Amino acid sequence: MTIARTICCGFLVVIAVGTLLLMLPFATDDGSWNSPLVALFTATSAVCVTGLIVVDTGSDFSFWGQLIILLLIQVGGLGYMTTTTFLILLLGRRFDLRQKLAIQESFDRPFLHGNSRTLIRSIIATTLVFEILGILLMLNVFSKKxxxxxGLWYAIFHSISAWNNAGFSLFSDSLTGLDDSLTINFIIPLLIIFGGIGYQVIMELYMAIVHFVTRKRERLVFSLNxxxxxxxxAILLLSGTIIFFLVEYPNPDTLGNLDLRGKILTAWFQxxxxxxxGFNSIDIGSMTFAGLLLTMGLMFIGASPSGTGGxxxxxxxxxxxxxxxxxxxGNDEVVMFEREISVPLILKAVxxxxxxTNMVVLITFLIYLNEGIFHPSFFVIWWYFLTSFI
Structure with missing residues (x-):
C-alpha cells in the first residue's frame, strides 16, 4: 500500500472508531443511543477539523461525548501519521523510514531531516505548550461566567479547538456571547494563527527568538517557506480586518451597533x-453580500502548509x-524573495x-439539481469543502 493510501486509510479508521464511540449511550446527554448518521457526521467533521455540526455539541453530547470529539479534533489537527508515530515512540518501537516518509507526505513539506524522534516530540511539545497557554489565559474568563x-472544561475545549482550527464550540451561538471579551478576541485568534502557520514556521520563529536573546553574531537565514x-x-490578516470593518461598518446586524473598539475587535476576529x-462572533447570516464574498475568498485561501487548517x-x-x-x-521566471520557483511547484499550485474550484462547482451544481436553490447551497458547499464552517 502506498503512503498516501496508508494516510487515507488511517483517517478512515479513526473516523470509524469515533463514529462507534459517539453512537454509544454514554456519549449522549440523555443517555440514549445516538443516530449513526449524526455520529458519523460529527466524527468526520471533528477528524477533518471542519466544525460542521448537525446537533448542538454543548447540549446534545455528554462530557464523554465532548471529550471524544475533542480527541478526534486533536488527532485530525496533528495528523494521523504524527499521532501514530508519537504513540510508536511512546511504546519504544522502532521508527523506520516508511513512517518518516509518511509524516513528510502528510505534512506536504520536505523538512524532515536529522533526528526524526526529536522532530515528532517537538511537534507534540509545541502543540501542548500552545494549548496549555490558551487554557490558562482563557480560564479566568470562562470561570467567572x-x-x-x-469554566476549566470550556477553556480546555476551546483552546484545543482553536489551535487545531476546528471551529467546534460548546456554545450554540459559537462565540457571539463573548464578543466583548478582549481576552477571547485575542487568545482564540492567536491560537488559530499559530496553529495555521505550521510547525516548521513556529520552529523557525523559536530559533529566531533564541538567536535574538543570545545575541549571536552570525546572520540567521530564514527559509523561503x-x-x-x-x-x-500578515497581509491577509491586515487587509481582511480593514475590509471587514469597512463593508460591515454600516450593517446594524453585525458591526453597526457596536462601539469603535467592538467594531475593530470583531473585524479582527472574523x-x-x-x-x-470557523468560529464566529457575529451572525454570519446577517452579513452583507460583500462580507460573505470576502468570507468565501479568505476561506478559499485558508492556512499554510503543515498547519492545522484547510x-x-x-x-x-x-x-x-x-x-x-x-x-x-513579460518575465519568463517566477521569483519570490530572490529565489526562483520551480516549474513543478507552479504546476502543483495551478x-x-x-x-x-471544479470540485466546488460540480457539487454545487448537483445539489442545485436536487434542491433547486443556488445561493445557500453555493456558500454551504464552499464552507464544507474548505473545512472552515461558520
Missing part, C-alpha cells in the same frame, strides 16, 4: 477565524500571484486551485 469546573507564510499571513477555523494554502496563493505578476511584466 460559568464557574470553576465548567517562512518568508512566504509570514508575509502572506478576519482571523474565517480563513481556517484551504488552498497561503503558499499556493503567493505562487500564483507572483506568476501573474511575472506574466504581466492543479490545486483548478481542482478545488
Amino acid at each position: 460559568y464557574g470553576t469546573m465548567k 517562512f518568508k512566504v507564510v509570514i508575509s502572506t499571513t 478576519s482571523v477565524t474565517t480563513r481556517t477555523a 484551504g488552498i494554502k497561503t503558499t499556493t496563493l503567493r505562487i500564483l500571484t507572483n506568476c501573474t505578476r511575472s506574466v504581466l511584466r 492543479a490545486v486551485v483548478f481542482g478545488s
Whole structure:
C-alpha cells in the first residue's frame, strides 16, 4: 500500500472508531443511543477539523461525548501519521523510514531531516505548550461566567479547538456571547494563527527568538517557506480586518451597533477565524453580500502548509500571484524573495486551485439539481469543502 493510501486509510479508521464511540449511550446527554448518521457526521467533521455540526455539541453530547470529539479534533489537527508515530515512540518501537516518509507526505513539506524522534516530540511539545497557554489565559474568563469546573472544561475545549482550527464550540451561538471579551478576541485568534502557520514556521520563529536573546553574531537565514507564510499571513490578516470593518461598518446586524473598539475587535476576529477555523462572533447570516464574498475568498485561501487548517494554502496563493505578476511584466521566471520557483511547484499550485474550484462547482451544481436553490447551497458547499464552517 502506498503512503498516501496508508494516510487515507488511517483517517478512515479513526473516523470509524469515533463514529462507534459517539453512537454509544454514554456519549449522549440523555443517555440514549445516538443516530449513526449524526455520529458519523460529527466524527468526520471533528477528524477533518471542519466544525460542521448537525446537533448542538454543548447540549446534545455528554462530557464523554465532548471529550471524544475533542480527541478526534486533536488527532485530525496533528495528523494521523504524527499521532501514530508519537504513540510508536511512546511504546519504544522502532521508527523506520516508511513512517518518516509518511509524516513528510502528510505534512506536504520536505523538512524532515536529522533526528526524526526529536522532530515528532517537538511537534507534540509545541502543540501542548500552545494549548496549555490558551487554557490558562482563557480560564479566568470562562470561570467567572460559568464557574470553576465548567469554566476549566470550556477553556480546555476551546483552546484545543482553536489551535487545531476546528471551529467546534460548546456554545450554540459559537462565540457571539463573548464578543466583548478582549481576552477571547485575542487568545482564540492567536491560537488559530499559530496553529495555521505550521510547525516548521513556529520552529523557525523559536530559533529566531533564541538567536535574538543570545545575541549571536552570525546572520540567521530564514527559509523561503517562512518568508512566504509570514508575509502572506500578515497581509491577509491586515487587509481582511480593514475590509471587514469597512463593508460591515454600516450593517446594524453585525458591526453597526457596536462601539469603535467592538467594531475593530470583531473585524479582527472574523478576519482571523474565517480563513481556517470557523468560529464566529457575529451572525454570519446577517452579513452583507460583500462580507460573505470576502468570507468565501479568505476561506478559499485558508492556512499554510503543515498547519492545522484547510484551504488552498497561503503558499499556493503567493505562487500564483507572483506568476501573474511575472506574466504581466513579460518575465519568463517566477521569483519570490530572490529565489526562483520551480516549474513543478507552479504546476502543483495551478492543479490545486483548478481542482478545488471544479470540485466546488460540480457539487454545487448537483445539489442545485436536487434542491433547486443556488445561493445557500453555493456558500454551504464552499464552507464544507474548505473545512472552515461558520
